[in-house]
Amino acid sequence: MTITLDMIQTLAVGAVALFLGFELIDRLSFLRRYNIPVPVVGGLIIAVIVLVMRQYGVAVINFDTTLQTPLMNAFFTAIGFSASLSLLRAGSGQALVFLALAAFLAVVQSVIGIFSAVLFDQSPLLGVLIGPAALAGGPATALAFSPQFAAAGVPSAQTVAIAAAMSGIVLGGLVGGPIATRLLEKNALRSGPTAARVPIAGESPALTNAASTVAADNYEGSARRSLKAFAVILVAMGVGSWLSEVLKNAGFTLPGYVGAMIVGGLIRNFDDVTGLIVIPQDITEKIGAVALTLFLVVALMNVKLWELTAVAWPLIVNLVLQVITIAIFCWVVVFRTMGRDYDAAVMSGGFTGFMLGTTANAMAVMRTIVEKFGPAPRAFLVAPIIGAFFIDFTNAIVITAFLNFLG
Secondary structure, three states: OEEEEOHHHHHHHHHHHHHHHHHHHHHOHHHHHOOOOHHHHHHHHHHHHHHHHHHOOOOEEEEOOOOHHHHHHHHHHHHHHHOOHHHHHHOOHHHHHHHHHHHHHHHHHHHHHHHHHHHOOOOHHHHHHHHHHOOOOHHHHHHHHHHHHHHOOOOOHHHHHHHHHHHHHHHHHHHHHHHHHHHHHHOOOOOOOOOOOOOOOOOOHHHHHHHHHHHHOOOOOHHHHHHHHHHHHHHHHHHHHHHHHHHHHOOOOOOOHHHHHHHHHHHHHHHHHHOOOOOOHHHHHHHHHHHHHHHHHHHHHOOOHHHOHHHHHHHHHHHHHHHHHHHHHHHHHHHHHOOOOHHHHHHHHHHHHHHHOOHHHHHHHHHHHHHHHOOOHHHHHHHHHHHHHHHHHHHHHHHHHHHHHHO
């Protein structure tokens, strides 16, 4: 028996999956400890149910994933609106250094992934998918790029992408804390006697946006602000779709969201300078979060788990090599480059978290450290800015470059 669900029914199943995810995370502490995202938990439950029904001949379930692409584009457009160059500069010069280190390591992840894939006679592109796309990028980036990898000849790209990303999330939560703790103990580092917040306000017109969104409530109702945020995202998605087509016709292999993310970034920085739009940044972030959640749960429900057996060994070898490399890189390079002090050690733990998993991993690792050893204000300024926003830009460039070179 075959059961085919339309796009609304698929989204409804996704909503049920989210409720299951929330319930399990509330009940199982290890899911919270490793910051496994709710849509990942719920979506994989549905994927396992689909696998069991298929294996035992109960039914074959087909989902309509039509809404997956627009939801993905909406999320990455919201990321574009968060990418303020003025905010990056105001965050301190260390933020730029931190971003450069992350971009360099994304290239290293590609090389390691390619080696792991070729070692088992797999396509080099598989290595890029299980490298920076899945690890530095996390589930969202891995799933967003998987159609391009599938078109380039990587079999079961979506399933492999989520398997690598999920493994990275768990490993990022496990490895980051011990690295930071060991650095603190070895170098006898502790938080300073005063941990004042790093001053960033007033240094750039970009930073007035956060305050302006609060003040905006005095003259705009929440409904109007929400419509403005939704409208500006739609405009960026529309223009971005055209830009993506132009880039595609020019011979670049890109996921569809890149154009929208670039346009979102351009609009945000134009608004930073001119103040003509006054983008409700808080609402665009919420729209992006909702879009990401629905995108992930729909994509994960459709993961074909039975396709993983052929690439199990490349995945395992890649993850082992990636963890070793990132641990050494954080110990030798990140800690020293970021200042060899308490905040640098905390940032090293966070760096491990988001280069293997997600920004949520990075923040959780750093929170655990500061709860025990004391505040690290510079770390909590630099790492979230890079991990949440700018790494997606640089990582997309790295992945796209390897796709075009190897494809």
